Amino acid sequence: MSTWTFARALFATNLRAALALRGAFAIQALFMLINNLTFFIVWWVLLRRVPDLRGWRLDDIEVLFGITATSFGLVVAVAGGVRHLGRAIEEGELDTLLTQPKPTLLYALGMRSNASGVGDMVSGVLFLVMSGHLTLTSAPLLVVLILASAATFLGCGIVFHSLPFWLSRTETVSRQLWELTITFAIYPEPLFGGALRLLLFTAIPAGFVAYLPARMLRDPSPVTLAASVGAALAYVAIAVWVFDRGVRRYTSGSRFVAFG
Amino acid sequence: MSTAPAIRLQELTRTFRVAPTTVVRAVDRLTLSVVPGERVAFIGPNGAGKSTTLKVLSGILHPDSGEATVLGYVPWRDRRRLAFEIGTVFGQRSQLWYHLPPRATFALLAHVYEVDPSVHRRRLASLVEAFDLGACLDTPVRQLSLGQRMRAEIVASLLHAPRVLFLDEPTIGLDVSAKATIRGLLRAQSQDGHATLLLTSHDTGDIEHVCERVVILHQGRVLWDGSIDGLRRRFMKTKRLTLWSEAERLTLDLPGARVLAARPHVTEIALDPRKTAVGALVDAACRQGLLHDLTIEDTPLDEVIRDIYGEAAGHGS
Amino acid sequence: MTPRVGKYVAFGRVGASQALGNRAELGGRMAFVAIILGVFSSLWQAVAEHGLPIAADRAALVWYLAATEWIVLTVPAAHVDIEREIRTGDVTCHLTRPFSYPLALASQGIGMILVRAPFVGVAAFVCGVVFTGTAPSITLLARFVPFAFMAMLLVYGLHVVIGLLAFWLTDVTPVFWIAQKLLFVLGGLMLPLTLYPDWMQRLAHFTPFPAMLGGPAGLLVPATAPDTVRLARDLAVWIVVMAMAARALFERAVRTLQVSGG
Numbered sequence: 027m028s029t030w031t032f033a034r035a036l037f038a039t040n041l042r043a044a045l046a047l048r049g050a051f052a053i054q055a056l057f058m059l060i061n062n063l064t065f066f067i068v069w070w071v072l073l074r075r076v077p078d079l080r081g082w083r084l085d086d087i088e089v090l091f092g093i094t095a096t097s098f099g100l101v102v103a104v105a106g107g108v109r110h111l112g113r114a115i116e117e118g119e120l121d122t123l124l125t126q127p128k129p130t131l132l133y134a135l136g137m138r139s140n141a142s143g144v145g146d147m148v149s150g151v152l153f154l155v156m157s158g159h160l161t162l163t164s165a166p167l168l169v170v171l172i173l174a175s176a177a178t179f180l181g182c183g184i185v186f187h188s189l190p191f192w193l194s195r196t197e198t199v200s201r202q203l204w205e206l207t208i209t210f211a212i213y214p215e216p217l218f219g220g221a222l223r224l225l226l227f228t229a230i231p232a233g234f235v236a237y238l239p240a241r242m243l244r245d246p247s248p249v250t251l252a253a254s255v256g257a258a259l260a261y262v263a264i265a266v267w268v269f270d271r272g273v274r275r276y277t278s279g280s281r282f283v284a285f286g
Numbered sequence: 287m288s289t290a291p292a293i294r295l296q297e298l299t300r301t302f303r304v305a306p307t308t309v310v311r312a313v314d315r316l317t318l319s320v321v322p323g324e325r326v327a328f329i330g331p332n333g334a335g336k337s338t339t340l341k342v343l344s345g346i347l348h349p350d351s352g353e354a355t356v357l358g359y360v361p362w363r364d365r366r367r368l369a370f371e372i373g374t375v376f377g378q379r380s381q382l383w384y385h386l387p388p389r390a391t392f393a394l395l396a397h398v399y400e401v402d403p404s405v406h407r408r409r410l411a412s413l414v415e416a417f418d419l420g421a422c423l424d425t426p427v428r429q430l431s432l433g434q435r436m437r438a439e440i441v442a443s444l445l446h447a448p449r450v451l452f453l454d455e456p457t458i459g460l461d462v463s464a465k466a467t468i469r470g471l472l473r474a475q476s477q478d479g480h481a482t483l484l485l486t487s488h489d490t491g492d493i494e495h496v497c498e499r500v501v502i503l504h505q506g507r508v509l510w511d512g513s514i515d516g517l518r519r520r521f522m523k524t525k526r527l528t529l530w531s532e533a534e535r536l537t538l539d540l541p542g543a544r545v546l547a548a549r550p551h552v553t554e555i556a557l558d559p560r561k562t563a564v565g566a567l568v569d570a571a572c573r574q575g576l577l578h579d580l581t582i583e584d585t586p587l588d589e590v591i592r593d594i595y596g597e598a599a600g601h602g603s
Numbered sequence: 604m605t606p607r608v609g610k611y612v613a614f615g616r617v618g619a620s621q622a623l624g625n626r627a628e629l630g631g632r633m634a635f636v637a638i639i640l641g642v643f644s645s646l647w648q649a650v651a652e653h654g655l656p657i658a659a660d661r662a663a664l665v666w667y668l669a670a671t672e673w674i675v676l677t678v679p680a681a682h683v684d685i686e687r688e689i690r691t692g693d694v695t696c697h698l699t700r701p702f703s704y705p706l707a708l709a710s711q712g713i714g715m716i717l718v719r720a721p722f723v724g725v726a727a728f729v730c731g732v733v734f735t736g737t738a739p740s741i742t743l744l745a746r747f748v749p750f751a752f753m754a755m756l757l758v759y760g761l762h763v764v765i766g767l768l769a770f771w772l773t774d775v776t777p778v779f780w781i782a783q784k785l786l787f788v789l790g791g792l793m794l795p796l797t798l799y800p801d802w803m804q805r806l807a808h809f810t811p812f813p814a815m816l817g818g819p820a821g822l823l824v825p826a827t828a829p830d831t832v833r834l835a836r837d838l839a840v841w842i843v844v845m846a847m848a849a850r851a852l853f854e855r856a857v858r859t860l861q862v863s864g865g
Contacts, residue, residue, distance in 0.1 A: 028400050035397040039383060039390055046385035046426065050773050057777030064784035068792075071799050075656035079649045122381050124346045127369035128398050142777075198627035206638070217645040277362060278348045279302065 032128050036136040037104065044103075044139040051141040058145025059152075062095055066153070080216035085157040086244060087214065092153035092160075093168075093239045094211045097175035099146025105135040105180055106143065109204070111187035112197040120276060131184070131269045159243050170251070171239040174258035178234045181261030182207060184269055191272030203230070211236035231261065290358070292450055292482040293320035293343060298352035300338055300506075312338040314506035315352065322449070325476050325483040327493040329591065330503035336486040339503075340452050343484070344374055357449055370399060373443035373481075377455030380427075380435070381442055387424045388438040392445060399446035406445065413441045417471055433464030440468065444475060451476070453485040457492055469495040490587040502591065504598050518584055524556045525564060526583040533575035543567055551578075610702055611710040618714025622679065629719060632676045633726035636669070640727070643668050643793065644734035657798055658826040662735035664795075669731040670820035671792045674751055677720045678758040681712060685766025686775050698857065705763070705853050709846075712759040720755070739823050746831065750819040753838045758786070758815050760845030767849060770856035785810070791817030795824060811841040 045051055066088075073084040101108065111134055114120055123133045150172075154160040160168060186203040189196040210218075210232035218226060227233035234257040242250045300313040313335040320326050328336045341347035343356055345365035354361060359368040382391045396406040414420055417437045422430050430438065436456065443451060456472070457465045473496050476483045485492060493500050493514065500517060502510040510517060529536060529552070536553045538545065542561025546554040557567055564582065571577055604612065622629070647661045655661065685708070688694045697704050732738050739747075765782055769775045786792065789803075790812035796804050807813050814837040821829050 028397075032397045035394050039386065039394045042390060043383050043385045047773070053777050054774070057781055061777075061780040061784050064781065064788055067788050068794060071794055071803075072650070074800075075798055076650050077653050079646070080652070119379070121341070121346050122374070122376065122379055124365065125344045125369055125372065125374045126395075126398050127366050127400075195627070198625075198631060202631040202634070206635075209635075209638070210642075213642055213646070217642060217649060222641075277346055277365075279300070 029129065029132070033132060033136065036133065040104075040106075040136050040139045044141055051144075054141035055145035055148070058099075058142040059149045062091070062146065062149035063152070066091055079214055082214040082216060085159070086240065088153045088157035089159055089243050090214065090236055090240045091212060092150045092157060093172060093175055094150070094208065094236045095146045095153060096150030097172045097179055097235065098208060099143040099148075099150060100172065100176040101180050101183065102140050102143030102146065104139070104143075106138040106140045107135040108180060108183040108187055109140075109201070110138050111135075111184065112190045112200045115188070115190040115272070115276065116194070116197060120273070124273070124277070130273060131266065135180075135184075164243070167242070167246075167251075171242055171254060174254045175235050175239050177258035178231050178261045179207070181258070181263075181265040182231050182235075184265035185261075188265075188268050188272045191275050206230055207232050207235065215241070231257070234258070234261070289321070291319040291355075292322040292324070292357060293484065294353075294355045295319070295339075295343075296353040298339070298342065298349050298354055300335075300342060300347065300349045311506045313342070313349070316503075316506065316508060318501060318508060318511060320482055320484065322482055323476070323480045324499060325473070325497040326485070327497040327500045328484065328486040328503060329488070329490070329493060329500060330509075331595070333505070334503040335506040336503055337454055338506075340454055340484070340486060344372060344452055345369070370446065371449050373446070373448035373451045375439050375443045375451070375453045375456050377453070377458040380439060382427045382435065382438055384428050385426055387422075387426055388419065388430075388442070389423045391427075391438075391442055395442055395445050401446050409445060409447065410441075413444055416474070417441050433460055433467070436460060436464065436468060437471070440471065440475075444479075444481075447479060448481060450482045450484065453483070455487055456485065457487065457489055465489070465491060466495070472496050490591065494587060502594060504595065509594060509598055514587070518587070518590060524558055524585055526581075526585065527555045527557055527564070527567065528579075528581045529553045529555070529571050529577060530579035531571060531575055531577055536571055536574055538567060538570055540567060540570060611706055614702075614707045614710035615714035615717075618711035619718045620714075621711075622715040622718035629722050632719070632723050636672050636676060636723060636726045637730045639672055640665060640669055640730040640734055657795065659795075659824050662737045663824045663826070665735050666731050666737075666739055667795060667820050667824045668793060669727040670747065670751065670823050671790070671816040673720070673724050673727045674754050674758060674816055674819065675786075675792065677716055677723045678755050678762065679712070679715045679719065680779075681708065681759060681762040682766035682769075682775055682779050685763065686769040689766075689769040695860065698860070705846075705849050708763050708849075709759075712763070713756070716752070716755050716759065720752070743823055747819060747822045750822060750831075750834060750838065753835075753842065754815050754819045757811060757838060757842050757845060760842060760849060761786075761811070761815075763849050764845060764852060767852040767856065770852070770859065786812050786815060789813065790815050791820070795821060795826075797826070811837075811845070814838050814841050 069087045069091075070084065073079070073087065077083075107114075114134055120130065120134065123130050126133070151160070154168065183204055186200045189200050207230050210226055210230060215233070215237040223233070226237070234254060238250055238254045238257070242254065295316050295318050298313055298316040299311065301309050301311050303309050310333075312333070316335070316339065328339065330336050338347065342349050342354060343361055345361035345368055348362045356368055357371050359371075361368055381395075382388060383394075392406075392410055395401075396403070401409070414423060417440065419434070419437055419441060422434045422438065427435060427438070440453075440456070453472070457468055460468065469492060472483065472485075475481065476496075483497065485496060487493065498513060500510070500512070500514055501508055510520075512520075526546075531551055531553065534550050535548065538553070538555060540562040542558035544556045546556050548554070553571075555567070557564065568577070568580065644661075644665050647655070647664045650656075651661050655664070657664070659667075688697075694704070697707070728738070761782060762779075765775055765779050768778060772778065789807040789810050791799075791807075796807060796813055796817045799807070807817075814834065818829050818834045818837065822831070822834075
C-alpha cells in the first residue's frame with residue numbers, strides 16, 4: 027500500500043512541477059493541440075477528393091488520431107520520465123533513485139511530465155468527438171481501449187529507452203524507435219501487409235497501440251478487446267522485466283566507463 | 287551504544303574495463319571499519335576510488351570481490367532495506383525538484399521513506415531551524431543560491447533520520463562562508479543524531495572541520511588511516527614561525543631552520559623541530575632584541591597530504 | 604580567400620564535421636525516408652484503386668514525396684542548438700568575438716546541409732527507385748537539385764529565426780511544432796498543393812512554405828510543375844526576407860542584452 031501512496035505523492039509532485047510555470051504549461055498544451063489539428067488537415071484534404079482508402083474514411087482516421095493522441099498524451103503527462111530514461115541511465119541519474127527505498131522504474135517514470143501531453147489528450151478527445159464515435163455508451167469502452175493503448179505505448183517506450191543499459195550512445199536510436207511507433211500509429215492499417223504487419227504487432231507495436239483499438243470501434247468483437255488488453259499487460263510485463271535486468275547490469279558496473 | 291561497526295569493508299575490490307584491453311583497479315583490497323557515530327573523510331585525487339567505494343557502500347555498485355556491510359546489511363543485496371537507513375548527498379547531483387520549493391521535495395521524501403506525518407513535521411521544523419531554511423522553504427529551488435540549495439539538499443538527506451550519511455563532495459562550488467556554515471551543521475547533526483558520516487572531498491577544510499578521522503586513498507588502496515592530529519604528527523616535518531622583531535634583521539643560522547621570507551622587522555621561518563627545538567629558535571631570536579609578536583603554525587594539511595602522495599609516487603604503485 | 608571569408612568557411616567546416624559526427628542522427632533520417640516512402644507508396648496505391656484525383660501517376664507522386672522529404676530531412680534542427688546557446692548564455696561569448704553570429708550560423712548551416720544532403724538524397728533516390736521501379740529523367744533532376752538547395756537554405760533560415768526567438772520566449776519548441784506543421788500542410792509535404800481547395804492554395808501562396816517544398820518538388824511531377832522563373836524569384840525573395848528577419852531579430856536581441864544585461 028505504501029507504494030500506492032508513494033505513487034500518488036509522486037504524481038501530485040510531478041503535476042505541481044509541470045504547473046509551476048503556468049504560462050509555459052498553457053502554451054505547450056495549446057500549441058500541441060494546434061499542432062495535431064494542423065497535421066490532420068492533410069488527411070482532410072486527401073479524403074475530400076478520394077472516397078476511401080481501402081475502406082477507411084475520414085471518421086476512421088479521426089478515430090485513429092483520437093486514440094493515438096489521447097494515449098500518447100496520457101503517457102507523456104503521467105509517465106513522462108520514460109522519454110528521459112535513456113539519458114538518466116547514460117548520465118548516472120539513476121544513482122539517486124537507486125539509493126532511495128522505492129521502486130526505481132516507477133520513480134523514474136513519474137519524475138517528469140510535459141504539458142504537451144495535455145495538449146495531445148485534448149486534441150485526441152476532439153478527434154474522437156469529430157469522428158462521432160464518442161458517445162455516452164461508447165465512452166467506457168473508449169476509456170479501456172485508451173488505457174490499454176497507453177500501457178502498450180509505455181511498455182515499448184520503456185524497452186526502447188532501456189537500451190542504454192546494454193549499448194552505449196543509443197539515446198538517438200531509442201528516441202527514433204519511439205517516434206517510429208507513433209509514425210506508424212497514425213496511418214491506416216490496410217496500408218500495411220506481410221512482414222511489415224508482423225513487425226507492427228511485435229517490435230514496433232503500432233498495431234496494438236492504434237489499429238486494434240480503432241478496429242474495436244468499427245467492428246466490435248470480444249476477441250479484439252481481449253487482444254488489446256492482453257497485449258497491454260504483456261508489454262508492461264516485458265518492460266518491467268527488461269528494466270529490472272537493466273538495473274542489475276547497471277549496478278554490476280559492467281557498463282561503466284567513468285569512475286573515480 | 288553498540289560497538290559493532292557501522293561500516294565494515296574487507297578486501298573490497300572493484301575493477302573497471304576502460305578500454306578493450308585496459309582494466310583499472312578502482313578499489314584494491316580495501317579493508318577498514320567505521321564505528322557508529324564516527325565522522326570519516328575519504329580523500330584522494332581523482333581516480334583514487336572514493337566515489338566507487340561510496341557507490342558500493344550505498345548499494346548501487348557490486349564489488350568484484352571482498353565483503354562489505356553497512357549497519358549489518360550487505361549493500362548490494364539488501365539495497366531496499368538499507369535505503370531506509372542511509373542518506374546520500376551527491377555534490378554534483380540534486381534530489382530537489384528544480385521548479386518546486388524545497389518543501390515539496392521534503393513532503394515527497396516523507397512518503398519515500400515512509401515517515402510518519404507527525405514525526406516528519408517535527409523533524410522538518412527542527413532541521414529547518416538548524417539549517418536556517420525558513421526563508422527559502424517556499425521559494426522554488428531554481429531561485430535559490432548554491433549555498434541555500436546545498437543546505438536544502440542536506441536537510442533532504444536527513445529527514446528520515448538516517449544512521450549513516452554518505453556525502454560525495456558536499457561543499458563543492460560553495461563560497462567560504464557557505465562552506466563554513468555547512469561544515470558546522472554537518473558536524474552538529476552527526477553529534478546530535480549519532481549519525482555516522484562518510485564524506486569524500488578534495489577540500490582539506492571539509493576534513494579539518496567536520497571529521498575526526500581521515501582515510502587517504504591512492505589508486506584504490508589506503509595510504510593513511512587515522513586521526514587528523516595523528517596525520518600531522520606523523521608527517522609533520524616543519525613548523526612555520528613568523529617573528530616580529532625590534533631588530534631590523536634576525537640572524538637565525540640554526541640546523542633545520544630555513545628563512546622563507548624576510549622583510550624589515552618581520553621574518554618567516556620553516557623549522558624542523560627535530561633538529562632545533564622551537565624554544566631554542568625563539569631564544570636565539572630574543573637574544574637579538576625584543577620580540578614584539580610571534581606566530582607558530584603547523585604545516586598546512588594540504589602540504590602534508592601532498593607530501594604523502596609524493597612519497598607514495600616515489601615508491602611506485 | 605580573404606581572412607574574413609575564410610572565417611566563415613571555417614564555420615562551414617565546423618558544421619560539416621558536426622553533421623558527419625552525428626551518425627546516429629544521419630542514419631535515423633535515412634531510415635525514416637525509407638519508411639515514409641514505403642508508407643506513401645502503399646497509400647497512393649490504395650488511392651489509385653479509386654482513381655487518382657490528380658493528373659499524375661502513382662510513381663510521380665512517390666517521387667514528389669521523396670523530393671519534399673529530402674528537403675525537410677536534410678535541414679538540421681538548428682533552433683534546438685540556437686535555443687541552447689541562448690539559454691546557457693554561451694551566445695554572449697560570441698558577442699565579444701569579431702564575427703557576425705547570424706553569418707556564422709548561416710555558414711554552419713550550409714556546411715551541415717552539404718554533408719547531409721548526399722546521404723539523405725541517396726537514401727531517398729534508392730527508395731524511390733525501389734518503390735516505383737522508375738526514376739525521374741536526368742534533365743528533371745538537374746533542374747530540381749539547385750532549387751532544392753535553395754529551398755533547404757530557406758527552411759534553415761526559418762529554423763534560425765525560430766531559434767533566435769529564444770531571446771524572448773522561454774521555450775521555442777511549441778513555436779517550432781506549429782511552424783513545422785504549417786510547412787507540412789501549406790508547403791504540400793505529402794500532397795501536391797493542386798489537390799487543395801482553391802482558397803487554401805491562395806492562402807498558401809502568401810506564405811514562404813510552398814516555395815520551400817511543393818515548388819521544388821513539383822518540378823519532378825509534370826502535372827504540378829511550377830513556372831521555374833517564378834519559383835526562383837519566390838525563393839530568392841523569401842530567402843532575403845528570412846535573412847533580414849534573422850538579422851533584425853539578432854540586432855534587437857543584442858540591444859536588449861546590452862541594455863538589460865541578459
